[in-house]
């Protein structure tokens with residue numbers, strides 16, 4: 255039988271999942287930061303990742319719809335505001351589109367997402383389905399990858415600005431806001447799971463949810479690497495540089 259962990263032991267177990275599996279360790283991410291990708295490979299990353307950005311508010315709305323406590327809803331709804339903005343021209347999705355603008359994509363093309371990789375679509379959709387179908391505790395836990403994103407984002411932005419003359423600080427403005435939003439969201443979700451996972455099997459479910467989520471991020475980068483780096487097999491229908 256699995257032992258009950260203290261809340262702090264649970265947190266340590268979650269941090270160990272991130273240390274082993276978070277997408278900052280993926281070869282595609284390492285190359286992106288090191289300046290080892292060409293402009294088209296960076297374009298492929300931004301195009302595909304838009305689909306992730308676009309689905310995040312849908313998964314947060316699915317989660318929000320199941321929260322019965324007004325205080326929890328108030329906290330969680332901020333995530334949707336952050337991505338959608340309060341008004342047209344504001345918010346994270348708009349800021350991601352400024353990056354794809356800067357990389358030379360037409361907005362309609364990006365938003366339609368007709369030419370993203372199948373692997374991107376399957377991985378992102380799997381995350382949305384997971385949040386819809388699993389327990390609220392697992393749904394909240396699956397957002398905990400954000401515990402690890404600030405470090406990854408700092409390295410990525412510094413690496414990209416140092417190594418690519420085709421990306422500017424303005425084009426990467428999306429990530430500036432994430433450096434304050436992600437820790438706020440991660441702290442909230444971490445407090446929630448440490449408080450609510452009161453039985454060993456719940457604690458194991460929380461760890462499994464974070465593992466699953468790390469895998470959805472990893473799979474997105476596997477798909478990019480396979481198509482646009484090595485061996486360079488671009489699936490039929492996907493964007494061709």
Ligand SMILES: O=C(O)c1cc(C(=O)O)c2c(n1)C(=O)C(=O)c1cc(C(=O)O)[nH]c1-2
Nearest residue numbers: 310396397398399400402403406407432471
């Ligand atoms: O740039 C990154 O490395 C990164 C990672 C993650 C993440 O760990 O899931 C998110 C984001 N960015 C992000 O920008 C974002 O809005 C976001 C929302 C979520 C989530 O699961 O609710 N993760 C992430």
